[in-house]
Amino acid sequence: MNNINLVSHPLIEHKLAILRDKNTKPFHFRMLIDEITSYLLYESTKDLTLKEVSINTPIIKTKAKKINQKIMICPILRAALGMLDSVFKLIPDASVGFLGFARDEQTLESKLYFQKLPKDASSRVAIIIDPMFATGSTAINACDLLKKYGVKDIKFISLVASPIGLENFNKFHKDVKIYVASIDECLNENGYIVPGLGDAGDRVFNTL
Numbered sequence: 001m002n003n004i005n006l007v008s009h010p011l012i013e014h015k016l017a018i019l020r021d022k023n024t025k026p027f028h029f030r031m032l033i034d035e036i037t038s039y040l041l042y043e044s045t046k047d048l049t050l051k052e053v054s055i056n057t058p059i060i061k062t063k064a065k066k067i068n069q070k071i072m073i074c075p076i077l078r079a080a081l082g083m084l085d086s087v088f089k090l091i092p093d094a095s096v097g098f099l100g101f102a103r104d105e106q107t108l109e110s111k112l113y114f115q116k117l118p119k120d121a122s123s124r125v126a127i128i129i130d131p132m133f134a135t136g137s138t139a140i141n142a143c144d145l146l147k148k149y150g151v152k153d154i155k156f157i158s159l160v161a162s163p164i165g166l167e168n169f170n171k172f173h174k175d176v177k178i179y180v181a182s183i184d185e186c187l188n189e190n191g192y193i194v195p196g197l198g199d200a201g202d203r204v205f206n207t208l
């Protein structure tokens, strides 16, 4: 699966270990999500194109390079809100396109309940963020929706993924590059990633 990038680094491994620990408190959990998201975002934006610009340093007029693409971050509500600040720190000019998906606990299928995309969504590089890539259903539906709006360049960042979720996703969206910090063992009967880190939204927002 060429489109799947497992971003491995000792710092990521170390931070993931603390993130997974059920005794990690919400404040620390949010901090770790923020930090790991930075590494994944850094990797996922390596292929952004640059344009030459002219600037004046205090010493001389010179040429420099700036990013030549407009970016739209698409957080999947609600857990991905814990990743959003991290994105703004690295890409302060990004637009945000919110996507709300709720999971049917019986079928584990995700259904869209909210969307708010910028008007120029189709001319932007979309980076979808969602800490957990479980069944792949939300990821598939989110990419379907963005493609329907004419978005051509889509990337997906998740902290923890399941092998079956990635496999399901690739039946529909092989063109989307995925960046994950871990590919875990499996899903349990409730659709939770194993070993995973539990309900990411509950742990970010302290609603356990």
Ligand code: URA
Pocket: 079, 132, 134, 191, 192, 193, 194, 196, 197, 198, 199, 200, 201
């Ligand atoms: N959503 C979560 O928050 N955790 C999982 O393990 C799967 C989906």
